[in-house]
Amino acid sequence: xxxxxxxxxxLSVFKGAPVELKxxxxxxxSPELFWYVQYSRQRLQLxxxxxxxxxxxxxxxxxxxGETSFHLKKPFAQEEDSAMxxxxxxxxxxxxxxxxxxxxxxRA
Amino acid sequence: ETGVTQSPxxxxxTRGQQVTLRCSSQSGHNTVSWYQQALGQGPQFIFQYxxxxxxxxxxxxxxxxxLQFPNYSSELNVxxxxxxxxxxxxxxxxxxxxxxxxxxxxxxxxxxx
Numbered sequence: 001x002x003x004x005x006x007x008x009x010x011l012s013v014f015k016g017a018p019v020e021l022k023x024x025x026x027x028x029x030s031p032e033l034f035w036y037v038q039y040s041r042q043r044l045q046l047x048x049x050x051x052x053x054x055x056x057x058x059x060x061x062x063x064x065x066g067e068t069s070f071h072l073k074k075p076f077a078q079e080e081d082s083a084m085x086x087x088x089x090x091x092x093x094x095x096x097x098x099x100x101x102x103x104x105x106x107r108a
Numbered sequence: 109e110t111g112v113t114q115s116p117x118x119x120x121x122t123r124g125q126q127v128t129l130r131c132s133s134q135s136g137h138n139t140v141s142w143y144q145q146a147l148g149q150g151p152q153f154i155f156q157y158x159x160x161x162x163x164x165x166x167x168x169x170x171x172x173x174x175l176q177f178p179n180y181s182s183e184l185n186v187x188x189x190x191x192x193x194x195x196x197x198x199x200x201x202x203x204x205x206x207x208x209x210x211x212x213x214x215x216x217x218x219x220x221x
Binding site (some may be wrong): 004041044045046049086088095096097098099100101 | 112139143147148150151152153158164166198209210211212213214215
């Protein structure tokens, strides 16, 4: 069975500081990994996915198969990055397995 | 392009009752997935419908059932409601089944008293 762990429930950083959200997963195969974001009063939306290797809104995520991690990073946090972030895994089938989420607050 | 819509936005039921939640998929999408999100938790997969057939199911009891219609809209039905069913129910649509990006609706907040 697959499992996604986000060890930090809350993360507070200052504007302009780097931010890193941790995500660890357990799955024996090669899953597809995602980061979803939910801004205040908005719906859950895809931020980025591993397979596309894109940088969205300055965020990047690197898959480390050895450490089974998919941490999300941004070098300079902005106030508009304040949101709830979910790491998710899809074992190449029909469902997404989500972590419990990390609430990020970027302070001025 | 119309996004995923869900109705109702919220409702209150009592234990033992039955509830039906509705979801309209995004234009062009033929797959609908349902998730339950309890307070403080990430969404948990309930089941997925692809071209009107159930395409996979999570660890939920049979009293959680669903339908997908020819226009690809979907319903989630929950019978014999329990207090623990209180949650945000999310619907997500996508085109195709495996590995496609899922687009989420705003959710239906269900409170069971």
